[in-house]
Amino acid sequence: MINTSPLSGMMELSPAAQIEFDRLKNIIHQTYESFGYSSIDTPVLERAEVLLAKAGGETEKQIYRFKRGDADLAMRFDLTVPLARYVVEHQNELAFPFRRAHIGKVYRGERAQKGRFREFYQCDVDVIGRGDLELFYDAEVLAIIAAVFTKFDLGSFTLRINNRKLLKQFFSFLEIMDSAEVLRILDKADKIGEASVKKELKLLRLNGLEINKVLAFSKIRGTLEDVRGQLKKVDAGLLKALEKPLAELEEINGLLLAMGIKQNNFCFDLAIARGLDYYTGMVFETSLDEHSGLGSVCSGGRYDNLTGTFSKQKMPGVGASIGLTRLFSQLLELGIVKDGAQKTPSQLLVLPLGEKLEEALVIAQKCREVGLKVETYGGSRNLKKQLQYANSSNCPWALILGDDELSSKKWTLKNMVSGEQKTVTTAHQIKLAIEKA
Amino acid sequence: MINTSPLSGMMELSPAAQIEFDRLKNIIHQTYESFGYSSIDTPVLERAEVLLAKAGGETEKQIYRFKRGDADLAMRFDLTVPLARYVVEHQNELAFPFRRAHIGKVYRGERAQKGRFREFYQCDVDVIGRGDLELFYDAEVLAIIAAVFTKFDLGSFTLRINNRKLLKQFFSFLEIMDSAEVLRILDKADKIGEASVKKELKLLRLNGLEINKVLAFSKIRGTLEDVRGQLKKVDAGLLKALEKPLAELEEINGLLLAMGIKQNNFCFDLAIARGLDYYTGMVFETSLDEHSGLGSVCSGGRYDNLTGTFSKQKMPGVGASIGLTRLFSQLLELGIVKDGAQKTPSQLLVLPLGEKLEEALVIAQKCREVGLKVETYGGSRNLKKQLQYANSSNCPWALILGDDELSSKKWTLKNMVSGEQKTVTTAHQIKLAIEKA
Numbered sequence: 001m002i003n004t005s006p007l008s009g010m011m012e013l014s015p016a017a018q019i020e021f022d023r024l025k026n027i028i029h030q031t032y033e034s035f036g037y038s039s040i041d042t043p044v045l046e047r048a049e050v051l052l053a054k055a056g057g058e059t060e061k062q063i064y065r066f067k068r069g070d071a072d073l074a075m076r077f078d079l080t081v082p083l084a085r086y087v088v089e090h091q092n093e094l095a096f097p098f099r100r101a102h103i104g105k106v107y108r109g110e111r112a113q114k115g116r117f118r119e120f121y122q123c124d125v126d127v128i129g130r131g132d133l134e135l136f137y138d139a140e141v142l143a144i145i146a147a148v149f150t151k152f153d154l155g156s157f158t159l160r161i162n163n164r165k166l167l168k169q170f171f172s173f174l175e176i177m178d179s180a181e182v183l184r185i186l187d188k189a190d191k192i193g194e195a196s197v198k199k200e201l202k203l204l205r206l207n208g209l210e211i212n213k214v215l216a217f218s219k220i221r222g223t224l225e226d227v228r229g230q231l232k233k234v235d236a237g238l239l240k241a242l243e244k245p246l247a248e249l250e251e252i253n254g255l256l257l258a259m260g261i262k263q264n265n266f267c268f269d270l271a272i273a274r275g276l277d278y279y280t281g282m283v284f285e286t287s288l289d290e291h292s293g294l295g296s297v298c299s300g301g302r303y304d305n306l307t308g309t310f311s312k313q314k315m316p317g318v319g320a321s322i323g324l325t326r327l328f329s330q331l332l333e334l335g336i337v338k339d340g341a342q343k344t345p346s347q348l349l350v351l352p353l354g355e356k357l358e359e360a361l362v363i364a365q366k367c368r369e370v371g372l373k374v375e376t377y378g379g380s381r382n383l384k385k386q387l388q389y390a391n392s393s394n395c396p397w398a399l400i401l402g403d404d405e406l407s408s409k410k411w412t413l414k415n416m417v418s419g420e421q422k423t424v425t426t427a428h429q430i431k432l433a434i435e436k437a
Numbered sequence: 438m439i440n441t442s443p444l445s446g447m448m449e450l451s452p453a454a455q456i457e458f459d460r461l462k463n464i465i466h467q468t469y470e471s472f473g474y475s476s477i478d479t480p481v482l483e484r485a486e487v488l489l490a491k492a493g494g495e496t497e498k499q500i501y502r503f504k505r506g507d508a509d510l511a512m513r514f515d516l517t518v519p520l521a522r523y524v525v526e527h528q529n530e531l532a533f534p535f536r537r538a539h540i541g542k543v544y545r546g547e548r549a550q551k552g553r554f555r556e557f558y559q560c561d562v563d564v565i566g567r568g569d570l571e572l573f574y575d576a577e578v579l580a581i582i583a584a585v586f587t588k589f590d591l592g593s594f595t596l597r598i599n600n601r602k603l604l605k606q607f608f609s610f611l612e613i614m615d616s617a618e619v620l621r622i623l624d625k626a627d628k629i630g631e632a633s634v635k636k637e638l639k640l641l642r643l644n645g646l647e648i649n650k651v652l653a654f655s656k657i658r659g660t661l662e663d664v665r666g667q668l669k670k671v672d673a674g675l676l677k678a679l680e681k682p683l684a685e686l687e688e689i690n691g692l693l694l695a696m697g698i699k700q701n702n703f704c705f706d707l708a709i710a711r712g713l714d715y716y717t718g719m720v721f722e723t724s725l726d727e728h729s730g731l732g733s734v735c736s737g738g739r740y741d742n743l744t745g746t747f748s749k750q751k752m753p754g755v756g757a758s759i760g761l762t763r764l765f766s767q768l769l770e771l772g773i774v775k776d777g778a779q780k781t782p783s784q785l786l787v788l789p790l791g792e793k794l795e796e797a798l799v800i801a802q803k804c805r806e807v808g809l810k811v812e813t814y815g816g817s818r819n820l821k822k823q824l825q826y827a828n829s830s831n832c833p834w835a836l837i838l839g840d841d842e843l844s845s846k847k848w849t850l851k852n853m854v855s856g857e858q859k860t861v862t863t864a865h866q867i868k869l870a871i872e873k874a
Contacts, residue, residue: 001747001748001749002484002486002487002490002746002747003484003487004487004522004525004526004747004748005526006479006480006483006522006526007480007482007483007484007508007510010480010482011480012478012479012480012523012526013477013478014527014530014531015475015476015477015527015530015531015537016530018475018476018477018478019475019476021478022476033782033810034805034809034810034811035783035805035810035811035812036781036782036783036786036810036811036812036832037782037812038452038455038456038781038782039452039455039456039459039782040450040452040455041449041450041455041458042443042449043443043444043447043448043449043556044481044542044544044556045444045447045501045512045544045555045556046443046444047439047440047444049439050439050440050441053439064482064503064505064510066501066503068501068546071444073444073501075482085441085443086449088441089441089442089443089449090449090451090452093451093452093453094451094452095826095829095830095831096826097815097816099812100452105481107481107482109505118482119480119481119482129816133816134815134816134817136794136813136815136816137815140813140815254795255794255795255798258794258795258796258798258799259798259799259801259802260799260802309439310438310439310441311438311441312438344473344475345470345473345474345475345476346472346473349473357573357692357695358691358692358694358695359695361692361695361696362695362696362697364696365696365697368471368472372471373470373471373472373473374471374472374473375472375473375474375536376573376577378534378571378573378574378577379534379566379570379571379573380571389532389533392532393532394532395473
């Protein structure tokens with residue numbers, strides 16, 4: 001027989017786990033929409049030249065690419081390149097700044113390993129300006145992500161915010177040229193330890209004073225006030241040298257508070273750099289405070305020119321992405337989300353025990369009409385078989401309709417969890433009972 | 438510059454058209470769920486041997502298939518083969534009969550032509566039994582499709598229902614062996630005309646009487662009573678010969694009426710055969726009565742053995758599929774749906790005309806908290822630029838917050854369609870005004 005498991009690196013859930021996954025996906029979707037972001041949907045397949053126009057070596061290695069006749073096709077590896085293409089292609093149909101949401105699957109033929117997926121959902125939110133784009137939108141994207149994680153209700157979380165300009169001007173203040181290399185080394189500090197970081201920085205010809213300043217700077221984290229105070233300690237001249245990027249952080253800080261983001265849900269963290277070259281301003285990561293081992297569960301930032309390879313028009317943007325497939329698999333593994341709370345889409349299972357189905361169907365339909373999700377067991381009339389199905393389906397409520405119930409018009413509503421039963425006579429009563437529980 | 442159009446045969450919509458597409462997709466999703474169908478999500482990429490296990494020549498030609506290292510991969514061309522694999526793989530997590538809904542993209546590298554898509558959404562609903570599956574589920578699938586098209590509100594529609602067993606026994610009654618060939622010829626009657634049909638049937642060595650009976654049979658359509666009456670006219674012996682399949686139609690007829698399907702939304706049509714070999718019982722197509730040129734907008738039927746290539750366990754099923762991408766493109770073209778009713782996800786656009794954004798943001802957030810979808814214009818404070826954005830964004834309502842409005846706490850709510858303005862002071866008032874309109 002043929003192997004029926006899904007391909008390795010591709011998540012496939014049981015119906016119960018899928019309900020929980022979809023619940024989180026819906027929270028993201030509804031939050032993005034509540035801020036007025038337009039959902040778009042682009043093809044999974046694109047011309048390879050479009051996807052690879054700006055891509056680097058890793059991407060070229062991982063992309064699923066194939067020939068079809070003359071066409072050189074590839075499966076999208078993110079939703080950002082398709083966004084750039086979409087914005088250029090549809091620019092006359094869009095109002096700028098264009099707020100777009102996109103939740104879709106992307107593909108990366110990575111080496112299979114734990115926590116890495118070859119097919120996974122990205123849940124992206126971006127604002128694209130034409131010509132320029134105010135700092136307000138940076139704050140809005142952060143506020144949206146804070147709103148999503150508040151609704152996720154996975155314990156406390158922190159958006160750790162930084163600004164690439166702050167990093168750039170810090171290195172320029174210290175007259176360190178090779179800032180990209182320094183950032184790369186700092187980025188692995190958690191893995192290799194401070195001693196090794198120092199050693200590597202030395203190899204870059206940083207002197208002891210510079211190394212100390214760089215390390216002290218990279219540890220700065222806290223409120224804006226904390227940041228200012230700590231910067232002053234690193235070097236008295238820094239506050240002045242970093243005046244402009246600090247003013248940007250200050251503006252974002254004020255906007256976040258105005259949008260109702262709680263002070264304990266964000267901080268400024270000067271260690272955040274984000275590997276990707278295209279970020280040019282605000283950058284951020286998100287950590288679940290009680291599960292810091294998960295690393296960043298959502299990140300993003302500001303980029304100066306989204307559409308460079310497709311258009312001469314300069315289009316700056318700011319955005320964030322939640323890698324939901326990976327996050328969900330981690331939450332499942334840690335037992336933080338369970339594929340349990342709700343196991344079926346249906347709220348009510350109608351069990352027609354009498355010979356004739358028709359009357360039961362009329363009642364089931366009435367229950368749907370008052371807004372309930374209702375399934376009818378349509379198999380054997382045998383009570384034992386019906387209860388067996390009721391147990392395995394995990395539907396929380398059952399409506400028992402034997403010949404007696406139908407002729408007396410008094411139906412038995414059973415709570416399948418507690419076992420309690422009550423008599424009901426209308427769809428409305430059923431709805432009330434289910435909603436009250 | 439690189440070509441930024443999507444690949445030919447792949448639908449990509451403007452944000453406004455996407456809203457309408459998603460509205461229809463949501464109707465389908467919610468209707469499937471209201472009958473208790475579990476949504477599943479399987480990978481787009483599968484092992485080629487899985488997808489092609491049972492496939493015929495057309496599919497092998499159209500499938501997107503490629504090698505990756507040792508792996509022979511392919512993109513799914515329907516949701517039925519993945520369902521078969523899923524049911525076998527997850528059978529211990531499922532309650533049977535398993536009701537599953539799946540809305541997802543599928544891929545067929547067809548020759549590009551009008552109305553044909555290479556990437557398109559299928560919206561499938563199926564029930565899978567283990568061992569056997571009652572006729573009730575056939576009726577339920579039909580009732581679900583009727584509920585979807587009722588909610589679509591695209592004018593009157595008709596489910597045209599038949600039974601492959603009826604066809605089989607009819608041909609066996611006439612002792613016509615080559616029934617598949619006869620059906621193939623009848624199927625193109627609309628295209629080639631009756632004279633050509635007769636000619637081709639003659640080539641199959643049917644005699645004149647047989648040809649007349651076959652043609653008369655294939656024109657039978659109506660209520661169950663109509664069907665019986667017309668069958669009797671074709672041949673007095675038919676009612677008895679077709680007793681069993683007619684009893685199935687009768688049972689389905691009664692169940693549909695019990696589930697509240699209106700008599701004018703379905704009929705029995707003995708011309709419906711469905712090309713696919715795997716249907717073995719009930720088959721149906723759906724036509725929009727005022728747009729019969731569209732052909733069938735949803736079809737499906739009963740199959741005896743879904744999982745034959747993956748398991749020894751016999752698993753019969755019944756299902757239906759809506760090809761939403763194709764349907765939507767046809768409806769757009771005919772002007773039946775418009776990308777117009779709602780152009781943005783947001784209901785309210787907050788225009789902060791004063792220098793300080795913060796107060797406007799607090800108000801916008803309050804509006805979100807009462808359940809409105811709200812976007813804030815974050816660009817220039819210039820009134821002209823803001824109104825320009827308001828017009829191009831097509832948001833139906835704007836809340837104008839200049840310095841005067843903020844200091845007096847009397848905000849101006851403007852209906853962007855009628856131009857009417859009114860003064861409001863709370864988020865709740867705004868919500869009421871928007872909902873009342």
